Amino acid sequence: MPEEFRDEVLSRRWFLTATAGAAGAAIASTASAETLADVPDRGPGADLSAHSERSRFAKLDRIPESTPGKRNIDPSDAINSKTPHQKLVGNITPTDLHYERSHSGVPDIDPSQHRLLIHGMVGRPLVFSVDDLKRMPSVTRIVFIECTGNGWENWKKADPDLTVQNTHGLVSTNEWTGVPLKFLVDLVAKDKGANWMLAEGGDGAGVDRSIPLTDEIMEEAFVAYGQNGEPLRPAHGFPMRLLMPGFEGNLNIKWLRRLKFGAAPWMTRWETARYTQLLADGKARQFQFRMETNSVITQPSGMMQIQPGYNRISGLAWSGHGKIAKVEISTDGAKTWKQAQLTLPLLSKAQVRFQMDWDWDGKPTKIVSRSTDEKGNVQPDRASFIAAMGTNALFHYNAQQTWSIDEAGRVRNVLA
């Protein structure tokens, strides 16, 4: 049996037992049907086309937002657009629904005119076109990218009417293809003493960040030109972006136009004024690059309504440290925990779908998930997270997400 299938055998036994009695009828729309009279008739078909578009019955939209926690419908004010995890399945995010975060909108770049400058402390500064990169050896990897602000809606308070799209819509997983950073570093003959790299984007804001060239980053970072098999979408950096598996989304510089090597960080506006963390003691934390161990239940989640009896709990877990080792789920407000099933094979720094069976007794309760990664990092509960980080900061929120369920089956966002 391929490993992908090992994870649901136990569940199947459980499901059969749980649905063997009177509640079992609920597992199918109609019991004891025998003929095709129970199934709608066949119908005519539309012509084949150059593209397979979505069904008109499948409504899948992101939500453009302006300020944190405040939904807004004026796209000219929007700073991000969030993935609708409550409507998605599997591990991979649809390309056009990968979350989007921009500081000055989406530039319309002609790839034949675009260039990448690599210079600074190097023996041979070079300028590359998109075609230059496409001729080089490439890597292809499924990884998540997460905005460092993902989850900030729940840092200070909990709006009960938020969906998981509102609370956790700033993380997505795609397959990315591009040229390894170490390959480019060899081409330009980087100086041994150049332990930092400045990456700058070609958008109006010119987002630029200083990146330390650790062994991990030298091994894993790449300049991507492909996304789920096709050229990057403009919102995701067309024609090229930096890919930094496991690290803050804003380091994955889009519309990449230069990499500069040097001996120290450049202290750009983005890393002094913007992406720093004001801690409880009044000090600020700079360069908190890695995204932490995280998870969220997407089904059932905020603003849904469930029925008593058999329910399937499903969600996504991820860690910037590597692979997820386990996900636990509590259906009694974090008093007791059960281990969920994970989708195999596990990939490093990619979102993984988890699942668990649950027989809801119809009484009010709270459900919550908790992930542990292969390095032993455990997703903290909210009280521990706040005790460590205070309430002045905005970024790297990875506390456990709790959904309350009332006697009517209404699922709502709560702090814990």
Added chain:
Amino acid sequence: MPEEFRDEVLSRRWFLTATAGAAGAAIASTASAETLADVPDRGPGADLSAHSERSRFAKLDRIPESTPGKRNIDPSDAINSKTPHQKLVGNITPTDLHYERSHSGVPDIDPSQHRLLIHGMVGRPLVFSVDDLKRMPSVTRIVFIECTGNGWENWKKADPDLTVQNTHGLVSTNEWTGVPLKFLVDLVAKDKGANWMLAEGGDGAGVDRSIPLTDEIMEEAFVAYGQNGEPLRPAHGFPMRLLMPGFEGNLNIKWLRRLKFGAAPWMTRWETARYTQLLADGKARQFQFRMETNSVITQPSGMMQIQPGYNRISGLAWSGHGKIAKVEISTDGAKTWKQAQLTLPLLSKAQVRFQMDWDWDGKPTKIVSRSTDEKGNVQPDRASFIAAMGTNALFHYNAQQTWSIDEAGRVRNVLA
């Protein structure tokens, strides 16, 4: 170092050596550039939106076709629409470019009305809605689907003007999510003696196929409702289809409306008149389910033009038997072979991207790839394939694909 990155270390050394001399200048557009004057200026951006659309500079279309080998622009005659592999990267096919093959067009199904009947030799016949399936345990798996007619353009003759989209555009790889067949089989309490299953589609043609319930199929088949994270696209079976990893595309019944269990095959029109193979000796082969070990070079490929010096050869390999074990490439018309790099981790019954460096001396030659899977199956050369199968059949063509390159660098389709 994660295994995904191990495959390109050797290549990097080779590239640096190959480009160290005069030809090295060709690896970048501009040598010795130092400033941002060499890079286009930053520009304003468009508003954020509900969907990230493609760049207007990224032209990616499938080709709707009518009869084999004859391209046609009247969609009402089209029987398939092919994936443009020559423009894609990585392993996963963009959702809207997954190949499409229909026998009576694409039905427009309301998922709230759709039902799946499971009956025949079972203890408890049942009818399921889409929501019923979504509440059950699910599997998520990246696998290829391939039309049994993929490659038939080159069976009898070779049109030199075909692209790889024309010759191999009827295979694609997506992430699929759905309910394991064995789970449904347990729910309806299938009789022990029911070793065959009839799967029927809800399109106008009502495509139906008999499927033997081998251990492998019982372990791996599933009823899919998700594709690359979202609901199936209508062209790919919305709201549900059968997923049969490694087996003929037409067995992956789209718009699935019933599964019937029985003791023997039903001998439907599709398996007696259509999907049988007329062999050289005049006998017909029926029920040739599994797709064979295959590969094709997509870069460079038909109708492209290359330059002397450094070139990167890239392509896709796949096998219905399991994982690809190795891919070899010949750049001298199948006289000598070198092993290509594979993208890791390898997945069973999924397309995998392979790559190799090549320093073309500018002389006319032929390039060809040959895959071997984990069961030891080797993709045959065309002469061996024809010797075994004759020229009367239409399906399961998996002979090695040869591209000729003339002194001007023009890449063309040839038989060998």
